[in-house]
Amino acid sequence: MLYLSRPLLAACLYLLLPWGQGRTFGYNNGFHYQDISNGDGNGEIYFSGIRLLVESPQHLVSATRGSSVTLPCHYRYEPELTAPRRTRVKWSRLPAKAITTNEAFALETEVMVAMGNRHRSYGSFKGRVRLRRLAPGDMSLVINELQLNDTGRYRCEVIDGLEDESVTVELELRGVVFPYHSQKGRYHLNFFGAQQACLDQDATLATFKQLLSAWEDGLDWCNAGWLADGTVQYPITAPRHGCGGESSAPGLRSYGPKNRLFHRFDAFCFSASMKGIVYHLNHPRRMNFTEAARACARDGGQVAKVGQLYAAWKLKGLDRCDAGWLADGSVRYPITNARANCGPSQPGVRSFGFPAPHMKFGVYCYR
Known part of the structure; x- marks a missing residue:
């Protein structure tokens, strides 16, 4: 449900009155609206007494590289409508490496926008995505030829006039995390060198979540490496001297964020099936x-x-x-x-x- 404060609501009404300028507003989801509904006097805008619901039965989807995957998303109205309405849907993605950062919202990028039979896909998703549309309200996203960089949190946003609701689905690839260092030896890679080293080996820099999962599976490595978020960490399952100390608990040891250009460490890479x-x-x-x-x-x-x-x-x-x-x-x-x-x-x-x-x-x- 969209909320507007009273001053902003008054400003909107003024612009829509005959003596107002009557221009449209650009909303931050990329669509433009030309009218608003009547308020209830408390600054809340109602959608003709009808509530839009956007849902997903599965909020985490795992898949293999190179395969096709469906991210479920469905919308419906309460009460149920007797006639279909003209809605828009926008799928956007937050990369896995950005999920834990403070700039997460700003880093969301569009995957696909669709209205009726018209749709448009963006970036590396061009030609690889479509809407499933198995039933009315089905806006599930189908991604073909999954790539290593497709992991992340996907947002399904349905827009009907001023009504705007969304749901998120996280996509992860089944794969393996491995430590990597250059031919020069240990601790010779800055962040960008670590990124390239992983790419050269058909992999990407691992995310924190991927390294954590690898540690839970038993990965034990006493050399610090870059992760995709710019932090430097290493996993220890058997505490010992030189690896945080014998009295330290098992876990991920973290040096925190480091200077991506000047500091040098190894890398933790993530690879998936091919x-x-x-x-x-x-x-x-x-x-x-x-x-x-x-x-x-x-x-x-x-x-x-x-x-x-x-x-x-x-x-x-x-x-x-x-x-x-x-x-x-x-x-x-x-x-x-x-x-x-x-x-x-x-x-x-x-x-x-x-x-x-x-x-x-x-x-x-x-x-």
């Missing part, structure tokens, strides 16, 4: 990095990226006790079922770091 497959190339001999890249190309693929290997391990159960080159020049291998001679007793992606390019290993390809 359409292709990651596999250890069957090859008669070990190869240096250049030979490994050529071998993957001859097999119709390319050297796998770190994010792709982590996603294949976490989401598809890739298990291989053979060290192999990855695209960033590191050597790693994924273990789902821990066993003797394959590293620690826990599942995970084992790393040999960044060996000299002339050294001989296997290779993980992506196709």
Whole structure:
């Protein structure tokens, strides 16, 4: 329900009277209105005695990268109308990295605007979104070919004249968080370098919520890394000396926001499933990095990226006790079922770091 103070209501009425200027007002949702209803004397504007309700049966939706997903949104009137009304709907999105910031409202961007059979989509959503419209009042948003950056809080806003109601639905991707540092070693990445490092590995900087979920699943890492909101944190499940102290409780250790240009740390990246497959190339001999890249190309693929290997391990159960080159020049291998001679007793992606390019290993390809 929209509320206006008495002075503002009087000003609106003045402009609509014959001696007023009679111009329309621009409302902050991008639509323009040319009339208002009668008030009740208390500054409250009624919508002809009818109440508009916008609802969603599901406020959190999980999906996989590359798939299609539906964000449910329905509207109705109380009491029920006998004839349909002309309504507008606007879907907007707040990126996952901005949900906890004080500037959240200002960072909302439009996804789609529709009225009747006309609609328009925006930005990276062009050609990928539509309204489901399975029944009267169904304004559910269908997103195709989900991308890593599609996560966030979506707002379904229905507008009927001056009546304006909305509901939010949060979209998350099923994926994996992994720590990452550059070939130069630990703590060489500023915020922007960390962003690019994750993108180069088919990933994005993890959000606080994603790191928290990874910690709840057992992620323990004693090196601080950038998150998408510009804070620097690290997850500890087994408190110990040098990682906050033995007497500290398990949890996320936070350095808070840091200077994005001058401060340097590692990165926590988030990767989700992809359409292709990651596999250890069957090859008669070990190869240096250049030979490994050529071998993957001859097999119709390319050297796998770190994010792709982590996603294949976490989401598809890739298990291989053979060290192999990855695209960033590191050597790693994924273990789902821990066993003797394959590293620690826990599942995970084992790393040999960044060996000299002339050294001989296997290779993980992506196709």
